[in-house]
């Protein structure tokens with residue numbers, strides 16, 4: 301039994317269909333990457349799995365329960381938590397307040413003190429900066445707050461959209477160290493990334509999405525050495541690495 305099983309999922313915006321029958325599974329404790337070009341439908345997939353977009357067909361099973369079409373707050377209660385692209389922190393609230401607010405659900409509230417202790421252990425910098433306004437942190441630190449906020453929601457599965465977007469290379473490495481640290485706690489993670497190289501390096505398994513369909517699937521290692529993937533997604537990054 302998979303932790304998450306998505307069957308023939310269709311979704312879109314109004315008349316514009318974006319996902320055309322997505323099938324995927326995520327096992328407990330895995331890091332699964334979802335990669336693909338701009339506009340492929342990766343964010344739409346995460347939004348659909350977190351209830352912001354309502355599926356038009358298909359099924360989402362979570363811990364063997366049908367959670368298809370549930371409202372976002374109910375999915376959070378199930379333990380399905382998304383860290384959105386662009387972080388979406390409350391910039392004028394303190395780091396601590398940002399984390400506390402994430403624990404609004406019934407499943408998270410009683411565990412707040414424990415969660416704060418855990419995230420402070422994972423990210424000591426956030427303990428140091430507890431009273432600082434979130435908006436005054438560096439981009440990389442804000443991304444850590446966003447990840448920590450996801451954890452404070454007490455997830456069973458943490459789905460992270462474009463964790464490295466807009467960060468300087470040194471910060472990308474730090475944020476990926478943070479993802480590894482979260483993985484090492486046993487957390488199940490879904491990583492949506494344009495940074496294909498990084499994502500495939502950390503992923504146990506990965507899916508390539510193109511025009512709203514899964515076109516390739518395999519282990520991170522397999523996809524990293526796959527000719528099609530290398531040509532389509534890794535060429536530019538390789539060039540960038542070489543010129544650094």
Ligand SMILES: Nc1ncnc2c1ncn2[C@@H]1O[C@H](COP(=O)(O)OP(=O)(O)OP(=O)(O)O)[C@@H](O)[C@H]1O
Pocket residue numbers: 313316318336337338339340341342343344345494
């Ligand atoms: N709110 C929206 N209303 C209408 N169409 C949208 C909306 N958001 C996204 N789309 C369209 O859905 C398609 C998929 O977009 P989506 O953001 O899911 O792609 P993505 O794979 O996350 O891309 P990126 O790599 O740029 O983040 C695109 O054609 C996009 O224009």
Ligand SMILES: [Mg+2]
Pocket residue numbers: 342343344385461462
């Ligand atoms: Mg996106």
